Amino acid sequence: MLAVVMQSVRTAGQKQIATKISPQAATLVRYLFGLPFALIYFYGLQADYPITKSLNLTFFVSASLAAVSQIAATVLLIKALTLKNFAVGTALAKTEAILTAVIGSLFFSAVLNLAGYLSVFLGVAGVLMASNWRVSWADLTTNKSIKFGVGAGLGFALASLWIRDASLSLGIDGIVSAATVLVFMVTLQTVLCLLWVVIFEHPQIALIAKNLPASLFIGITSVLGSIGWFTAMSLQNAALVKTLGQTEFLVTIAITTFYFSEKISKRELTGIALIAMSVLVLLGAS
Helix, strand or coil: HHHHHHHHHHHHHHHHHHCCHHHHHHHHHHHHHHHHHHHHHHHHHHHHCCCHCHHHHHHHHHHHHHHHHHHHHHHHHHHHHHHHCCHHHHHHHHHHHCCCCCHHHHHHHCCCHHHHHHHHEEEEEHHHHCCCCCCCCHHHHHHHHHHHHHHHHHHHHHHHHHHHHHHHCCCCCHHHHHHHHHHHHHHHHHHHHHHHHHHHHHHHHHHCCHHHHHHHHHHHHHHHHHHHHHHHHHHHCHHHHHHHHHHHHHHHHHHHCCCCCCCHHHHHHHHHHHHHHHHHHHHHHH
16 A cells, blocks of 8 residues: 555656656656665665575566566656556556466466456456547557557566565565565666666756756655565565555546546546456456
8 A cells, every 4th residue: 555655646746757857767767766765775674684695596587677677667657648647547557457467377377267367358448448549450559558558567567576576586574575676676777777868868867957856756755665566566466466556546536636637538437447347356366
């Protein structure tokens, strides 16, 4: 629940700052300004645990893949939010819960039952409706809302599964292992995103400097949200964690209505409801 609230608030902050800086720079802000807080959190927990003795190849590979996947997902999410309103953009990305279950069943030994596949059908139907997609084969290649939103969901789903793998590979207390994965990933993500912006979008550095309060806000809320996600996924199946995370819809709709003053159409609300229903079915199946 900590992750749900913090992620909703952080995404709202990213939507606002994305009007002043590029999606890649907005992604950098999330990690760069969150790193100091991740380090403080990590060093406050690891004193009694031999972290260095627990590190292994599985940890580094899984955590690195999760870091890159999360970067790509964040960029796609920001792009999706610039095409649709706040609630619908988030709804498209929240296909991550269904994708986590499907990918987990195919590649991470977590098989779905009939109810699980029903949730997938409901989720896909909800995505198409929320994005106002009209049934046309051409839309599969032209509808950017679907591409960016579902692409973000896929990236976050893969990141969730690899985060859990990396955390469990350490074989230590779940809270400490989650903090270890967090600080490694945020460090790597900061380096990668900073290199990209410096090399390809150097003018964005000055724009970030002009938006320090917003950048700091995004960094803090991002780390708090990641602490919640990483810890939960270290203690429980990633699909279940992402399922509970769908309660973010309630916070998202509140932000959309009362903060951004954006209206949501009946069709979009129906799509969001279908995605939420798919999550409930998935929870029952699990």
